[in-house]
Amino acid sequence: MTLRLSTASIYATGTSQINTLQSQIAKTQMQLSTNKRVLTAADDPIASARALEVTQSQSMNTQFGTNRSAARASLSLVDKTLQDVSAQMTDIQSLIVTAGNGGYTQSDREALATELEGRLKDMLGLANTADGTGGYLFSGYKSTTQPFTQTTTGATYQGDQGQRSLQVGSTRKMPISESGSAIFETIKTGNGKFQALQGDANTGSGIVSPGSVVDSSKLTGDNYAINFTKTGTPAVTTYTVVDTSKNPTVNVLEDQPYTAGASITFDGMSLDIKGEPADGDTFSVKPSENQSVFTTITDLIQTLRMPADGSTGKAELANRLAEAGSNMKNALDNVLTVQASVGAREKELDYLDSTGDDLNIQYQSTLEDLTGLDMVKAISLFSQQQTTLQAAQVSFKTMSGLSLFNYIS
Template identity: 65%
Template sequence: MRISTQSIYNNATSQLNTLQSALARTQNQLSTNRRILTPADDPVASARALEVSQSKEMNSQFATNRASARSSLAMVEGALQNAGDLLQDMQRLTVNAGNGAMQLQDREALATELEGRLEDLLGVANSTDGAGGFLFSGYMATTQPFTRTPGGAAYQGDQGQRQLQVGASRKIPLSASGAAVFENNPTGNGVFQTQADKANKGAAIISSGAVVDRPLANQGRSYELTFSVTGSPAVTTYTVVDSATGTAVPGHDNQAYEPGKTISFGGLSFDIKGEPADADVFTVEPSKKQSVFNTVTDLIAALRAPSDGSTGKAALTNQLNTALDNLKSAHDNLLTVQASVGAHMKELDYLDSAGDDLDVQYAATLGDLQDLDMVKAISDFSMQQTTLQAAQMSFKTMSGLSLFNYL
């Protein structure tokens, strides 16, 4: 068989190129510490590595989102803390206003101070996040949530809560609705509210009351208690009428009045102290939602109203008791929202810990799929280098052979 010189050179060149390519590939693997340089090296592992890399990037983005969510929630929590301090101060001022030694000018000073607290509370309710968005306006982040009105404040936002994805299957609220924080405050004791009619002429004071039978009290019925003072000496009686039916509550029709004695019906109880006048009326109604701004505005008006004589003092005391109950309810509601914000921030800590663990798992999986076995790669590199050098020497020797050397 005759072999041409061209064939010898072609075969040798092809073999040397193959060995050179293998050596260069191993060099690239060693320099990048990657076993897979192109998807063709291991299609299955490459596809799996792409999926894991995408999951790892998403996990990193979730970590960034959690940092942003924590910052937003910290601002909400700070605003709620300020609002809570203001409500506590308002309750203190309301208690002080009940001091019987106070004169009209003293109550005027308290009313002025409460006006300042009201403006401060309105400012907290209109807090921003530092980027032009309002914390308590729901989805309407660019709309100022509360505007001052003669009766208190009007809410301009909506009921939504802005949320951010902080995990593969978890979204965290970044804000709280201003309506939920400052307006949805149950009046009275949370189930019912007792009030004295503004036209009362006597000096009777009604308590906030308590629930003795919750299922019965939760039926949402309204009642009206009317006093009657007749005879000489005067005999005081009262009648409790169901406002829905207009009929007297059994056992409470023309009952003798005893100051401070508990009055119970419909699953609720309360007491009345002092001396009522003839035709004085007290109402018992289901609790309803009331804005804290309306509560404080009504309180300020009550402090500035004349309160001369026993009738005026009793009216003021009843109004102060109502305001104190409503402020306490508003503070309790705010604490509930604040606890929810705190729970979300605590959850972010747990999600951070879980995210860190996932990051380690993803890195380990990518290492198994992509990382190079350095010992094997160095051994292969040395072998390929030796093989290439031997092939080069062999080709050089063979290409130098000639019959003319033997002639």
């Protein structure tokens, strides 16, 4: 049987083969130029699907890195502002110590009060620091609301207790702001557990210490009064500690001899009173309360401007200065605690950045394994395809040139 091929068939077959070879070499050339083995999903469906997942994870990791940069900028501003706040509080503590100088006159204390007014405005300015994006650092979720407005008794907080957050990792959402209420408002008075205050009607020279907790298991959270009595000739001073929260009231300690500076201990608390309390003088002991630092400074300014005449006036000044000193110490401790928390978050961002960089390298390596090109193998294949195409072109030319008319003279 004789197989006959038409000229049209020879041309069609040859052209088809050459087109196929040209397509293959064009694909290899594209792989070489992009350094990728998988150009379309059809090249390797499984690797392509997996590469898409890895690419999405890599994009999310990149976004987390951008979020961390924004978080670091915000936390750095918070940290710097809190440093300035703590410096102001330290200066105010120094002014309180200075105000207690026994040689100071009323005009000297008036000068300190004027200086404190400036410090108060500076503190309010720091509390109302802008975040650089049209909002405020310490207003919580109410970012466009000015946090504090000065009043006659201190300042009013107009923000909320929220903390703005950013997603800085696949499983980590980090607060990037602080509530002004937590920094400036919720400051414990006294020693942080209880506060000891002199009575408004005292006429003696008794000065009470902030006191301390000696046994926290015995704390009751009740209010107490330490009442002084002078009887006999010569006069003997005694005191009675009364639990005024009970109904009827209960004497915790009764008719105890008073010794200046000696410890008065009851219900897990201990304090001392110096000086000479007068008959009928009283001191109160009650649980610590939350008080704004701006109220503390405002009260301190008023204290410095009140007369401090005689032993009674000097004792009242000393008691009020001690109270202000304790409150400012608590305020500074609170700011330092918040600042430590901010610093810890900044350090955590460094660790997350390092982890993010490692993840990016891992994702890139995985993508290279899935879609990357073996350059040596691809160049070898490209050379082979070139040789095959050239051979096909030569053979097609030869085949298409065969004709009986070439041999007829």
